[in-house]
Amino acid sequence: MFVNANHKKAQEFIDTKELDKALRHFAKALEEHPNNAQIINDRAVLYIHLQQEHLAMQDFNLAVELDPEYSYRYASRAYAKDFYGDTNGAIADYQIAVQLDPDDAVANNNLGILLEKKGYKEKADRHFAKADKVAKHEKHFEELMAQEEAEIAGEENTPKPENGVKLQPKKIEKEEELSKGKLVSKIVTDKSTFKEFVRFIKNGFKVK
Known part of the structure; x- marks a missing residue:
């Protein structure tokens, strides 16, 4: 989140209203x-x-x-x-934002608000629907994450087999290290892959 220590300190001073x-x-x-x-x-926010x-x-x-x-x-x-009253300029920028990231719920919602303000109700409703759909998906994802983390914690605390045989988690792809994005695209349909994803996050986004 922060690029360096001074960046972090600057944000802390914003939070405490010590703006200078x-x-x-x-x-x-x-x-x-x-x-x-x-x-x-x-x-710029400062x-x-x-x-x-x-x-x-x-x-x-x-x-x-x-x-x-x-x-x-x-x-x-x-x-x-x-914020400064340039509604048309804000709409133009939000439109670019959702083109670059169609699943940005906040940008879709804010764009919907501004379009509705300008009288474009049908267009606004499409962005509200998109924002709602993404938000529900994200909430479901967070619930699955919590559930799977609890299950994984239980598995990790289970005593290992006495014969010393260690079960290897299945490989998601061959020798290739996966990006977060590739794994996210798989998690919604395969519970076992989802567990791999949780482990992936816990390991610092590296497949072991």
């Missing part, structure tokens, strides 16, 4: 990692708190320029545009 200290730590964070889109995006619209939008624009394929950059800027 936060700004100084953002400057130090960028000295260590110049042109880092995440630090710049977070500093500028909103400081009521400095021009600097906030300047940072949001730069974050998008540095990280143009990441939907969150557009969603963040969209939120700021809406």
